[in-house]
Amino acid sequence: MSRSGLVVASLAVVVFSLFPVFVMLSTAVDEDANAGGRGIIPGGLTLEHFTRVLTETRFPDYLVNSLIVAGVTVVASGLLALFAAVAVARFKFSGRTKILMMILIVQMVPMEALVIPLFLQARNLGLLNSLLGLSVIYIAFSLSFAIWTLRGFVAAVPVELEEAAYLDGCSWWQMFWKVLFPLVAPGLVAVSVFSFILAWNEFIFALTFMADDDMYTAAVGLRTFFTRSGTDWGAVMAASSIITVPVLIFFVAVQSRLSQGLMAGATKG
Template identity: 60%
Template sequence: MSGLGPRSRSQRAAVGIGFVLVLVFSLGPALVMLSTAFNARANAGSRSVVASQLTLDNFRFVLDEGHFGTYLRNSLVVALGTIVVSGALALLAAVAVSRFRFRFRTAILVMVLVVQMVPVEALVIPLFIEAKGLGLLNHLVGLVAVYVAFSLPFAIWTLRGFVAGIPRELEEAAYVDGASWPRMFWHVLFPLVAPGLIATSVYSFITAWNEFVFAITFINDDSKFTAAAGLRQFFTQYSTNWGAVMAGSTLLTVPVMVFFLLVQRRLGEGMVAGAVKG
């Protein structure tokens, strides 16, 4: 069997170089973040990407003096609230638009899609005024309400595809067996749509966990800051505590990675199922 020709070798080399460049581009910022977080000389003017002296002092500082544990707890409360509320509302809305026929059904779907196209920055002031009128400023409930509103359009459109892909014969068979609509929903429809809920929950979690603009606009009480907003305290007018910033960023990143690892199998199933309509 003849070996690879010069052209084949050059193509493989080009592919390999491209893969390495993409890998460095993707993982480089994360490696710099971790190295700085564990670097004992991060605030001593060290410009080395690799930490010469490893330490946990930066993490101790952000958790003890920076109260970052409180901020992480607030972010967890807001993210879980967003997942539960948006998932429940999106599932019911997706079932309604997929299984029932009513006036303005198409118009509602178009409006949901249009809402998703509106830039977030354009809604900061109107939502702030509305939240102030409802007394939701400086309350985590106010952030949950905003994040649910941003998560719903994507969740409804995604779950609509899942519900539409479930054969109606399954529902009719449940009715023939004497099941009521709630019983059919929980025992037939819900298990089949569960992978779609996992897929939308990832989007809702990331939206609520990483959001910054509304977090600093709606919350003025330091004890109610989310983790993304809490990072601001390590930036001052004349200096920046880079070790604390990167340690806080690392703590902010870990829950997202853990959540993704926990749901990644069901997420893959949900993506494949959502792409195929039965």
């Protein structure tokens, strides 16, 4: 394919990918968003939909709930996965291969297939209608991918570096935080992005586990703009635009580390 053909194909992919985002933003600022037969281009610009979502609804509370759940999921799953990855990559113990196989099998099970059994388990444990209970579910789903990914990063660190730290008088914990942790940090960032997106965008479990409106996450909170009398498309698109902001901030904050993690994961395996 010629250079011009590659450019055209690349532009087509970019336009195709960004078109839904354009429609979302244009609808969010369109003063005629709820009028029938509106076009793609806004007839008039307004921030009324954003103002109404942020001041006249409970959507800000839903955003706070999502931030809490996502934050707990990222921190807890990252730490647990890192320690588990060190265990399976550095220590030899009975059943290590079986554990790795179980981790792979867990990733093959669709989340939706576990809604009912996990709902019953959460009910028995008193974790329904709780942000902590929802966070535990997301942590469990994040761990399989995180452990398997971080195992490759830990295994890529030369054992000689750890032995040199021991010779310098470091304890295991000192070696872990001063030597091993900085070297696997890019991989930890990569799995944190996965955990954050999972917790931030997930809908089925958040809807099933939460009985009170106060406990809704942002993804479930979007349902409040769909009523029997009709859909408030201006509010829906404004709320959807607001939801993307924390994701963008998170990506910008970890962008450099994420690039290092992806490159290292591709080359070190």
